[in-house]
Amino acid sequence: MPSLTKSPVAALIARSNALGSDPKNTNYAGGNTSAKGTETDPVTGDDVELLWVKGSGGDLGTLTESGLAVLRLDRMRALVDVYPGVDREDEMVAAFDYCLHGKGGAAPSIDTAMHGLVDAAHVDHLHPDSGIAIATAADGEALTHKIYGDRVAWVPWRRPGFQLGLDIAEIKKANPQSIGCIxxxxxxxxxxxxxxEAQANSLEIxxxxxxxxxANGSEQPFGAPLDGYAPLPEDRRRAKAAALAPFIRGLASADRPQVGHFTDVTPVLDFLSAAEHPRLAALGTSCPDHFLRTKVKPLVLDLPADAGIEECKTRLSELHELYRADYRAYYDRYATAESxxxxxxxxxxxLIPGVGMFSYxxxxxxxxxxxxxxxxxxxxMRGAESVSSYAPIDESEKFRIEYWALEEAKLARMPKSKPLATRIxxxxxxxxxxxxAIATRLAAEGACVVIADLDAEKASAAAAEIGNTDVAIGIAADVTDEDAVQAAVDSAALAFGGIDIVVNNAGLSLSKSLLDTTAADWDLQHKVMARGSFLVSKAAARALIDQKLGGDIIYISSKNSVFAGPNNIAYSATKADQAHQVRLLAAELGEHGVKVNGINPDGVVRGSGIFAGGWGAKRAAVYGVPEEELGAYYAQRTLLKREVLPENIxxxxxxxxxxxxxxxxxxHVPVDAGVAAAFLR
Structure with a gap:
């Protein structure tokens, strides 16, 4: 690969990042850019013309040199002479591999022909909302001429591929004054x-x-406001979204589990509040990058904003069955033996009127x-409807792209999912x-994680250590407060779509003898752990049952739940309470596919907030050892002579x-390195 310090690669990367970092220019991972130039062939010592083009699957905003495919232009142009025609143009993607220079870089995309065949040193292909609005307008060709004159040409719809590259190359040749095309x-x-110049021309279009x-768009491109469909006040719509999220996720996961995302941004709410949204939603998306990720059309709830939760669930279930039947019919209409x-x-x-959008x-x-x-x-749709009417590509063309053999091959190259992928x-x-330690391990195995803690700042910091907000979020939660617990479960639903795994780990401990233990001590221990885990399990169970995806509830109990030690009555009694909650909930939630299990650690000294908060010093005093040697003391009393660490749990x-x-x-799984007195019986 050429060094990034050399032109034209450096200029290409800079241009790509500048264009891709602004969402008005193109969507995430959408579009591609290229540059042509000359380098010395390390084998022959001769100059060779090369094409550097964004490879398959990359993102312009974050593109680096490693994301470029590098091809020899002479070999690429020679493909024109062996092109077998549109019926076999998919074969040309495999032919690109024979045009690679050196190690070739990233895998060439289907749009490579557009960049290689167009006679210009630099080419940009982008998906701006404004440009696609013109491209999908019923009179898009006339609008293109009206807006741009002869500086921008119109190219009728053609599926991306070698022939589209030939078409654009011919149009540029026939229109030397043009700067681009729609x-x-x-x-x-x-x-x-x-x-x-290429960047300036892209931005001008x-x-x-x-x-x-x-300047010319209508004020109500989606039609007049629809009575009863105005957005709910923010607190009400967020509450309704949280209540519906697990149920909707369950519907969207009928074929395979999905992770969810919720948004209630103004453009979505405005769209759903207008009279034409059912018609437009049914037309589906048009740009290939759009419908490959959104499917050809959404499921739209046809109830007003103030419809009750149970009414919404009933109707969503009905609409989901209709959607699945309609999608199967769409597939059957166009599928062939090779599909x-x-x-x-x-x-x-x-889409939920008055509430917002769930995506999966x-x-x-x-x-x-x-x-x-x-x-x-x-x-x-807003742009197209404001100056014309929205006219996306035909459904049959959408199918040809959605179920393209090349798209299937790309999916097959995806890495194998981690064990906890799609789980929250x-x-x-x-x-x-x-x-x-548990949150970190679950995230490393593919789960999305909500870190709940009394200290919001520490929770957010712990989440940031694990990854960005697509992986982990931190929230404040007092497990003794029923409303706070429900808010924590709602946060999981709004952030990731629902919940699959619940770990009741919050706790504290007071090491006191029977006579020194006050009623307040007793109540505090039971309030945090016995009551707290009950409240968390109850709130989570509602979401788990709504989803119909099963799930796991795990209690971090203790060997003290079965082992009687001195000066520990309040802590050990509440741990025994938690241990029995495991059995009770396992019996009750099994019919919903929810497993409930417990883990019984021995004293985990290293990294423990409980031990650092004074518990360690008191337990060390009970056993007559220095506090800094407490971990080693616990290890020596075990059968395996090993200290128990957070990572073991x-x-x-x-x-x-x-x-x-x-x-x-x-x-109940003992993780205590072997404490015979705590063996389960």
């Missing part, structure tokens, strides 16, 4: 002899489209991006110690959530 139903392409729409198998009939986008994917990022793409689609975990007391928690323990519930 691709019908799709997006824009611009070019220039320098990187700066986008700016003129924006200005035309702003990939149907990937699932559940919606990726669910294999992980949080995919779900969030799907929502962003449907927001792009709403913006496109709520861990209490997770800003430090055992809870933090995390290992057990992870194992209980895996398919290896799919048939295990009501179990």
């Amino acid at each position: 691709l019908g139903g799709h997006g824009i392409t611009a070019w220039g002899e320098t990187s700066d 986008i700016r003129l489209a924006e200005e035309y729409l702003a 990939p198998a149907m990937r699932g009939a559940d919606p990726a986008i669910v 994917g294999k992980d949080k990022q995919t779900a969030r991006v799907a929502g962003e793409f449907y927001l792009n689609a709403i913006n496109v 975990a709520l861990v209490t007391g997770a800003a430090s110690g055992i809870g933090k 995390a290992n057990a928690a992870f194992a209980l959530c895996t398919s290896d323990f799919s048939h295990t519930t009501g179990l």
Whole structure:
């Protein structure tokens, strides 16, 4: 690969990042850019013309040199002479591999031909909302001429591929004055002899489209306000969204589990409050980048904003069955013997009037991006309807892209999912110690994690250590407060779509003899652990039952729940309470596929908030050892002579959530390095 310090690669990366970092220019991972130039062939010593182009699956805003495919232009242009025609143009993607220079860099995308065949040193292909609005307008060709004159050409819809590259190359040749083109139903392409010129031309096409729409667009492109469909006040719509989220996630996961994302941004709420939203939503999206992530159309609840929760659930269930039947019919209409198998009939986008949009994917990022793409689609529909009428590409063309063999091959190259992919975990007391170790392990195995702790700042810091907000979030939660507990479960629902794993870890301990233990001491211990875990399990169980996806509830109990030690009555009694909650809930929630298990650690000294808060000093005094030697003391009294660490508890928690323990519930797992007196009987 050429060094990034050399032109034209450096200019290409800078241009790509500048264009891709502004969402008005293109969506995440959408579009591609390229540059042509000359380098010395290290084998022959001769000059060789090369094409550097964004590879398959990359993102312009974060593109680096490693994300570029590098091809020899002479070999790429020679493909024109062996091109077998549109019926076999998919074969040309494989042919790109024979044009690679050196190690080749990233895998070439389907749009490589557009960049290689167009006679310009620099080419940009982008998906701006304003440009796609013109591209999807019923009279898009006339609008293009009106807005741009002869500076921008119109290219009728054609599926991305080699023939589209030939079409654009021919149009540029026939229109030497042009700076780019509008691709019908799709997006824009611009070019220039320098990187700066290409970037300026791309921005000019986008700016003129924006200005035309702003100056000429109607005030109500989605129609008049629909009575009863106005947005609910923020607190009410967020509460309704949280109440519906687990149920909707369950519907969207009928074929395979999904992670969710919720947004109630103004453009979505405005769209759903207008009279034309049912018609427009049914037309579906148009740009290939959009519907590949959103499916061809969303599921739209046809009830007013103030409809009750149970009424919404009943209607959503009915609409979900209709949606699945409609999607199966869509697949059957266009599938051939060569088509990939149907990937699932559940919606990726669910729209709730007055509330907002739920989007779904294999992980949080995919779900969030799907929502962003449907927001792009709403913006496109607004623009097209404001100056014309929205006319997306034909359904048959959408199918040809959604079930493209090349798209299927790309999916097949995706890495294998981690064991806890698509699962959402709520861990209490997770800003430090055992809870933090568990949250970290679950996230490392693919789960999305909500870290709940009394200290919001520490919870957020712990979440930030694990990853960005697509992986973990931190929230404040007092497990003794019923409203705060419900708010924590709601946070999981709004952040990730629902909940699958609950870890009751929050706790504290007071080491006192019977006579020194006050009623207040007793009440505090039981309030935090016995009452707290009860409240958390109860709130989470509602969501788990609504989802119909099963799940796991794990109690971090203690060997003290079965082992009688001195000066520990309040702590040990409440741990025994938690231990029996495991058995009781396992018996009650089994019919819903929810497993309930416990973990009984011995004293975990290292990294423990409880031990650091004075418990360690008091237990050390009971056993007559220095506090700094307490961990070693605990280790020596075990059968394995090993100190128990937070990570050991995390290992057990992870194992209980895996398919290896799919048939295990009501179990207490000792993680104590072997304390014979605490053996379960």
